[in-house]
Amino acid sequence: MNKIIIISGLMLFSFFFGAGNLIFPPMLGYTAQNHMWLAMCGFAITGIIMPYLTVIVVAYMNGGVESIGRKVHPIFGLVFAICVYLSIGALYGIPRAANVAYEIGTKNILPVHNHFTLIIFSLLFFFVVYIVSLYPNRIVDNLGKYLTPILIFIILLLCVLVFIHPETSIKHPTGEYVHMPVVSGVLQGYFTMDLVAALAFSVVIVQTFKLNGISEHKQLMTSVAKSGFISAILLAVIYFSLAYLGATTVHHDFKNGTDILTYNTLRVFGPLGNLIFGIIVILACLTTCIGLVNACSAFAMKKLTKISYKKFVLLFSLLGFIVSILGLNLILQIAVPLLTFIYPTSIVLVLMSFVSMFIKIELKYAFIIPTIITLVISILQILSDFNISKNINALYKLLPFSNYQLAWLLPFIILAILGLIIDYFLRNKSQQSMS
Structure with a gap:
């Protein structure tokens, strides 16, 4: 072994x-x-x-x-x-x-x-x-x-x-x-x-x-x-x-x-x-x-x-x-925008999968909501890095930790908790309807 x-x-x-x-x-x-x-x-x-x-x-x-x-x-x-x-x-x-x-x-x-x-x-x-x-x-x-x-x-x-x-x-x-x-x-x-x-x-x-x-x-x-x-x-x-x-x-x-x-x-x-x-x-x-x-x-x-x-x-x-x-x-x-797009999303999916190992309820919205927002923020960051639009730049810079290129982090934490709460209540509602 x-x-x-x-x-x-x-x-x-x-x-x-x-x-x-x-x-x-x-x-x-x-x-x-x-x-x-x-x-x-x-x-x-x-x-x-x-x-x-x-x-x-x-x-x-x-x-x-x-x-x-x-x-x-x-x-x-x-x-x-x-x-x-x-x-x-x-x-x-x-x-x-x-x-x-x-x-x-x-x-x-x-x-x-x-x-x-x-x-x-x-x-x-x-x-x-x-x-x-x-x-x-x-x-x-x-x-x-x-x-x-x-x-x-x-x-x-x-x-x-x-x-x-x-x-x-x-x-x-x-x-x-x-x-x-x-x-x-x-x-x-x-x-x-x-x-x-x-x-x-x-x-x-x-x-x-x-x-x-x-x-x-x-x-x-x-x-x-x-x-x-x-x-x-x-x-x-x-x-x-x-x-x-x-x-x-x-x-x-x-x-x-x-x-x-x-x-x-x-x-x-x-x-x-x-x-x-x-x-x-x-x-x-x-x-x-x-x-x-x-x-x-x-x-x-x-x-x-x-x-x-x-x-x-x-x-x-x-x-x-x-x-x-x-x-x-x-x-x-070239790799910078590619990694900006894919790496935060990968981290989110891995972390939520890791959390799901210790939670008995089936997770759905805890995956969907933070993943979607992380993708959106990653795209905003790429557009901001290329100076596509002043409005996009201004919007991206409003996000916490955007100056550290980690604008996705706080929204992920908040929305992951929100998703976990939604999944928890949906499971309880499902169990009540079955009983």
């Missing part, structure tokens, strides 16, 4: 810790500086704790992302699932992993480093993704089994060496981390996409336990919770270590976490070590992309049965290639 839990915990960690997750903690530490610990506590809420709760919720409900969205409405469940798979897939997750592979893997290898080399690299990268995704067999599993531990070992070794010999002392914070480090950390945690990804792949962990003879609900929940805790602890160690690495890096106007990581691996390991690290990151990103293309294609094939799996693999590989050639910085900018 313990062996299965440990293996499942490591598997879950490898699902969460795609190579793309390397880039956010170093940049957070680099910017937050002596506010790093506060910022990382915020980051842990959306980047570690919420994904962990999601795994537990999926196990409890015994269903995937669509089953959670179906609590609001069947059509909403389908649309929400499509948005989730697009965000972890072709619109963000897949091209982000490909760009991280390019930025870290080739920065100090290629003699020329420009947009043309990005296109050539992406073309070759997604050709391999396409070919392997058509006939994956056990290639991805075996690569992931060995690559993930090696990648973790090198990252931890890098962080330990930086801890022993930091390049500089931690200084004063800059940007948004000066006045609101915790909130800024929470928002940075959005970019890991781990909560959204957990909605899609937690089913795999549940199935793993079932295949090993653990099917009784209470035992299954306990096993999933333990394996999730293992992955959460590993994520916390890696994330906080990478943030410290960023905080002790001398400022050279780095634009993203890949620049910081590349700089430090070259500084600590030298050219050969940097080359090895780059190759491992490329392979890790490759397996991440193959896994995401497989997951998205399998989901799409279930919904559009007349289109073959191979055609969906081609479609998602092409979409990943097209978006990836935009470059990492532009992809991260």
Whole structure:
């Protein structure tokens, strides 16, 4: 039993810790500086704790992302699932992993480093993704089994060496981390996409336990919770270590976490070590992309049965290639409205599902009302960010915590309580009418 839990915990960690997750903690530490610990506590809420709760919720409900969205409405469940798979897939997750592979893997290898080399690299990268995704067999599993531990070992070794010999002392914070480090950390945690990804792949962990003879609900929940805790602890160690690495890096106007990581691996390991690290990151990103293309294609094939799996693999590989050639910085900018739209709604659905685990009444309006208002506020925030209308901007700024980009939070809490009250009275009314 313990062996299965440990293996499942490591598997879950490898699902969460795609190579793309390397880039956010170093940049957070680099910017937050002596506010790093506060910022990382915020980051842990959306980047570690919420994904962990999601795994537990999926196990409890015994269903995937669509089953959670179906609590609001069947059509909403389908649309929400499509948005989730697009965000972890072709619109963000897949091209982000490909760009991280390019930025870290080739920065100090290629003699020329420009947009043309990005296109050539992406073309070759997604050709391999396409070919392997058509006939994956056990290639991805075996690569992931060995690559993930090696990648973790090198990252931890890098962080330990930086801890022993930091390049500089931690200084004063800059940007948004000066006045609101915790909130800024929470928002940075959005970019890991781990909560959204957990909605899609937690089913795999549940199935793993079932295949090993653990099917009784209470035992299954306990096993999933333990394996999730293992992955959460590993994520916390890696994330906080990478943030410290960023905080002790001398400022050279780095634009993203890949620049910081590349700089430090070259500084600590030298050219050969940097080359090895780059190759491992490329392979890790490759397996991440193959896994995401497989997951998205399998989901799409279930919904559009007349289109073959191979055609969906081609479609998602092409979409990943097209978006990836935009470059990492532009992809991260595109991701902001996408994550603003989908992440708060995902948090609301996960939290209400978690609450439903401890309440005996069937929840309906407690799901519907806060989810709808969160969606509306998220759309208002996106429109306000793009300055579509002065009236919309003014309306959005009236909402509490809008200046912290958390305008959905207070309405969610109030309306969730209201929904719970409505569901409670409706249940009592139903019981009275039956008696």
